[in-house]
Amino acid sequence: MDELDRLKLEVSIAAQGDGFNMGILQMGQLSPLTCPECNGVLVRFDEGRIIRYRCHTGHAFTASALLSEVTKSVEDSLWKTLRGLEETIMLLEQSNKYFTDTGNTAVADQFSKKSKETRELAQSIRELTFFKQEQLSEEGLVEKAVEE
Numbered sequence: 001m002d003e004l005d006r007l008k009l010e011v012s013i014a015a016q017g018d019g020f021n022m023g024i025l026q027m028g029q030l031s032p033l034t035c036p037e038c039n040g041v042l043v044r045f046d047e048g049r050i051i052r053y054r055c056h057t058g059h060a061f062t063a064s065a066l067l068s069e070v071t072k073s074v075e076d077s078l079w080k081t082l083r084g085l086e087e088t089i090m091l092l093e094q095s096n097k098y099f100t101d102t103g104n105t106a107v108a109d110q111f112s113k114k115s116k117e118t119r120e121l122a123q124s125i126r127e128l129t130f131f132k133q134e135q136l137s138e139e140g141l142v143e144k145a146v147e148e
């Protein structure tokens, strides 16, 4: 399939979102990467210096856009992890209060200890989310290389 035919087909897939039925999986090189939007397998297309990816449900990315989306999904996962840890702390502290109020201090202490450990873990995740994570893109890294 020549490049123009494939481009026409891809425009059609973009318009109709029907890459699977149109055979997108047979048109490119299967990659080990998954679509950040739907987790579908990605097919890779090398077009000169440009590398593009498309999943079978129809999402499309340049290599740079995929890099950016993947780092964004890592950040989203960290936020979800942080939310889960904070909910864990709230539940542990609720149980700690209940056992303290009912005079069962040995059990209350176990909940208090776990709550403190979970707070430390949450703080590490918070720092990682705020300070360590940056959304990467080819353009950003090229700019950085020019600045340095």
Ligand SMILES: [Zn+2]
Pocket (backbone or CB within 6 Å): 035, 036, 037, 038, 039, 040, 055, 056, 057, 058, 059
């Ligand atoms: Zn997808």
